[in-house]
Amino acid sequence: MLNRRIFNALMASALALGLTGPATAQEMTKVVFVQPSPSAINSFNVFVAIGEGFFAEEGLEVSVEAINGSGAVLQALSSGQAMFGRPGPGPVLAARGRDVDVVFIYNFAAKSNFGVVVPADSPIQTPADLKGKVIGTGTADGAEVGFARNVMSGAGLTDGTDYTFLTVGDGGPATAAFSSGEIDAYSASTADAAILNQRGVAVREITPPEYMRFFGNGFVTMGDTIRNNPELVEKFVRAIHKGHVFALDPANREKVLAHMAAGNPQESEDAAFAAALFDAVKDKTIPVDMTNGLGYQPPEVWEEWQATQIAGGELAGPLPDLTAAYTNEFTLKVNGSAN
Missing domain, CATH: 3.40.190.10 (Periplasmic binding protein-like II)
Known part of the structure; x- marks a missing residue:
């Protein structure tokens, strides 16, 4: 269970770093998010951010589409059919080895899922x-x-x-x-x-x-989105971070379960199983080291991911610039740790 002191600090940071009133309908920016399976539980912070209005507060209207696997997620992003997705780090590195400019922006499954x-x-x-x-x-x-x-x-x-x-x-x-x-x-x-x-x-x-x-699936976008519209990326990350923090508070458990059931009613038909699965998934999203807050990507683990991808044959050799595959800029901002 998340330490209450840590939760309070996280929520205070999230609230201080950009809570504004909901945007008007005319100001809403439509965003498509793609996930590698229909599960709402595996993307619980997205559905909490939708249900609690955190995206709306950022002026974003997010629609969720489920497709089959990380490869399909990356294809949807690279073809412009979606702006954000939740693939695994291995497929991201393999894609960058093929010159696909995809960038990891939020480490959601902080421990291997x-x-x-x-x-x-x-x-x-x-x-x-x-x-x-x-x-x-x-x-x-x-x-x-x-x-x-x-x-x-x-x-x-x-x-x-x-x-x-x-x-x-x-x-x-x-x-x-x-x-x-x-x-x-x-x-x-x-x-x-x-x-x-x-x-x-x-x-x-x-x-x-x-x-x-080895951390698992996390949130990504394309490099040109970061370069051309960093404000949009920051808004998206801030909303999913708020959803993440909200979901980790035991006091919000019933609301969180309801938001996930709204996102995928079939998945939550067995309420007891859905609750147990949420607990298992949720625990995987809490970093062992909370120094840099939720969503942070340890550079040393990216080095390890690259080494194993090379050993396994997914990469022919080291990427020209591994640091281009990920950025902690936005997560540090929403956690209040940016310089």
Whole structure:
């Protein structure tokens, strides 16, 4: 649970750094945000920012569109179909390796929201035990694929030679793939693991602890948006930061659950499961080190992400300028830490 003193400090900062009255209808700027799955819980700060009017206070009218995986999110941004998205850092680095000028602006899943899981009764204990096995994934090119490939590379195993990936989808299809024996392991998000357990496939984590420091999906935009309209980016980040802070306060729990249910009613049909999943996802968004506040991206972890992407073959070599892949400018501003 978030320390109350930390919460009060965060909320005071958020309120001091730009709360203004809602813009008039004539002033509203329409913004499209794309997420890699339909889940409102995985983007809870966006739906809180919509429901609590934090975007409206910034003069933004945000619409949310769900598409399939980080690759599709990045394609939507690079084609101009959306202005903000929530992909994983691995796909972002791979895209920049192809000269796609996408920039990470807010670290939402501050602790890894992926893990390699196996059935609870499986004899597999470590990633090395997956040699010759099949690892299921939700999408063909999503963040979960890069994460699992990095874990397997750390165990000395190479994709396509020592093991194979099989795209099986999430939820019911993943459950069926385990039950039929099509897959031996699954690269699961926090939500995926919760769903598998709920549907009777008890799973356990075999991810080495050192990989849990790798942050997961976060908020991005294109480089030209930052250069041409930094005020818009700051407004968006300030609103999602306010939504993040609001959601971490236990006193706001029922409101937060209601906002997420409004964003995806089907996901919250089982209220108890939705609440449990929110708790799991929420905990992943709280940094171990709160020195720089919510949303901050540790440069050293970006270096580690790049190294693992190179080792896994997603990057041919170091990017010309890794620091161009991310910026802490806006998060430091909304946290009151900018110089």
